Amino acid sequence: MTLVCAALVATTVEEMEKDMARAKSLGADLVEIRLDFLHHLQPDIDLPRLISNRHLPVLVTFRPNWEGGQYQGDDSTRFSVLRSAIELGAEYVDIELKAAEKFISTIVDTRPDNFKLIVSSHNYEFTPSCDELSELVVRIQSVGADIVKIATKAVDICDVTRMFQVMVHCHAPVIGLAMSERGLMSSVLSPKFGGYLTFGKLDAEKESTPGQPTIAELLDIYNIRKIGADTKVFGLIANPVKQSKSAILHNKSFKAVGFNGVYVPFLIDDVPKFLDTYLSPDFLGFSCSLPHKVTALHCCDIVDPIALSIGAVSTLIRRANDGKLVGYNMDYIGAISAIEDGIKGSSAKGDAISPLAGRLIVVAGAGGAAKAVAYGAKEKGARVVVANRTYERAVRLANSIGGQALRLSDLATFHPEEGMILANATALGMYPNVDGTPIPKEALRFYNLVFDAVYAPRATRLLREAQESGVSIVSGVEMFIRQAFSQFQHFTGINAPESFMRETVMKYT
Numbered sequence: 001m002t003l004v005c006a007a008l009v010a011t012t013v014e015e016m017e018k019d020m021a022r023a024k025s026l027g028a029d030l031v032e033i034r035l036d037f038l039h040h041l042q043p044d045i046d047l048p049r050l051i052s053n054r055h056l057p058v059l060v061t062f063r064p065n066w067e068g069g070q071y072q073g074d075d076s077t078r079f080s081v082l083r084s085a086i087e088l089g090a091e092y093v094d095i096e097l098k099a100a101e102k103f104i105s106t107i108v109d110t111r112p113d114n115f116k117l118i119v120s121s122h123n124y125e126f127t128p129s130c131d132e133l134s135e136l137v138v139r140i141q142s143v144g145a146d147i148v149k150i151a152t153k154a155v156d157i158c159d160v161t162r163m164f165q166v167m168v169h170c171h172a173p174v175i176g177l178a179m180s181e182r183g184l185m186s187s188v189l190s191p192k193f194g195g196y197l198t199f200g201k202l203d204a205e206k207e208s209t210p211g212q213p214t215i216a217e218l219l220d221i222y223n224i225r226k227i228g229a230d231t232k233v234f235g236l237i238a239n240p241v242k243q244s245k246s247a248i249l250h251n252k253s254f255k256a257v258g259f260n261g262v263y264v265p266f267l268i269d270d271v272p273k274f275l276d277t278y279l280s281p282d283f284l285g286f287s288c289s290l291p292h293k294v295t296a297l298h299c300c301d302i303v304d305p306i307a308l309s310i311g312a313v314s315t316l317i318r319r320a321n322d323g324k325l326v327g328y329n330m331d332y333i334g335a336i337s338a339i340e341d342g343i344k345g346s347s348a349k350g351d352a353i354s355p356l357a358g359r360l361i362v363v364a365g366a367g368g369a370a371k372a373v374a375y376g377a378k379e380k381g382a383r384v385v386v387a388n389r390t391y392e393r394a395v396r397l398a399n400s401i402g403g404q405a406l407r408l409s410d411l412a413t414f415h416p417e418e419g420m421i422l423a424n425a426t427a428l429g430m431y432p433n434v435d436g437t438p439i440p441k442e443a444l445r446f447y448n449l450v451f452d453a454v455y456a457p458r459a460t461r462l463l464r465e466a467q468e469s470g471v472s473i474v475s476g477v478e479m480f481i482r483q484a485f486s487q488f489q490h491f492t493g494i495n496a497p498e499s500f501m502r503e504t505v506m507k508y509t
């Protein structure tokens, strides 16, 4: 079982003690005490106090400046503090590879049976090649490590695969970590690839390592205790990914139905490279979001005909029998059914004619979501106008569906008739630029219904201003929930737990 270690970076002993108690209450298995973060450390007093009052096994780390830590003093003082930690009963001590040989020579007679020495190497610049990482493992093992720890920087998400390869082939207990937001999956999937332990921080804002998840995220969102070698991996292909609630929704839903899967946000710069790297059948399915929906379509072996017409995919599934990547567009289903229900004020299911038929809908945007709404509305018999910041893209989309094109700035005065429908499918208003809106408030009175695809935040500026103008609104959360039902079904092969998923979305967005 991979242990969950809370990395504690308090600056006072009192705070450190409180953090140790919190780590236990959150469910961590051990704590890492970073002595180098403590201001005015008095080893003779503080160390016995921290170790004897521990609530969980401790890993003592006293990281020097030259390895990315805070300690600026000499090694002999540092070694004597670490030796005291061993004598006081610390279960683990971390020593850097560069200092390991010297340190180990001073503890030959003081290594208790239940004590384990972690020998670590940190690269804050990049992740070396597989060969170089393997060579590093050998060097760490040969100095006498009980546990090998390698931490590198993930410059690209594809770097993480090298860490996983080294972990699965390592014969000694190993901790492999690719730091940075692009390396998040190295922390989450550590149990899948045989990691001895994985680190989490206590508070979102206090971290010793960039990109580290919190203990609560590891245990309550990613269900790390349930992850094993046969756990299937799903995730969100996007950039940025931080704002997304998909990991919460899918992981909680997997747990609710007892499905052995984990869903991870993937911060991706190069979609084809990512898909070529994570080819194994373990990486079974992906949601696609901003700005990768069109690029992802070109990476598919097979594209669903609706997605092909729209020109964008929102979901990729790796087919079990032949490994082929199949692309779907589920935004279309989610957005159109949400707008239809918004027009009718009740479910449109079972009705032969869509309430969109004959209506004039203005779609703001010309990206993936806009294409899904425009194509879907056209299919339902609506008259479609596309307004976009980049006018040429509006023209291209409008031409492809037989609609009219506008500049986004034209929306201030566009008023050919009463009772229009507005669908915002631009990124305007999306976290963190929550003040954005595609249309001045005064022009909202020309509309009967306003739909906003943006769902983070739930109450966007556009929806607030529409409501203040007396216009009916449909939130992007509705679209998100409905496409998530279809996605869940494609990921797992089982029916989505709809009411559970709806409650989860409402609770977390």
Ligand code: NAP
Residues within 6 Å of the ligand: 289, 290, 291, 292, 293, 331, 334, 364, 365, 366, 367, 368, 369, 370, 388, 389, 390, 393, 408, 425, 426, 427, 428, 430, 453, 454, 455, 476, 477, 479, 480, 481, 483
């Ligand atoms: P996309 O393909 O990258 O398209 C982005 C669109 O936003 C383009 O039309 C772009 O205009 C426009 N845009 C971006 N920044 C802008 C700015 N500062 N001013 C004016 N226009 C701007 O993205 P997408 O996948 O279609 O997503 C669009 C939005 O829909 C996002 O907020 C996304 O979160 C949301 N969405 C929600 C759901 C849901 O389930 N609720 C599903 C999918 C998407 P240019 O062409 O001029 O660059």
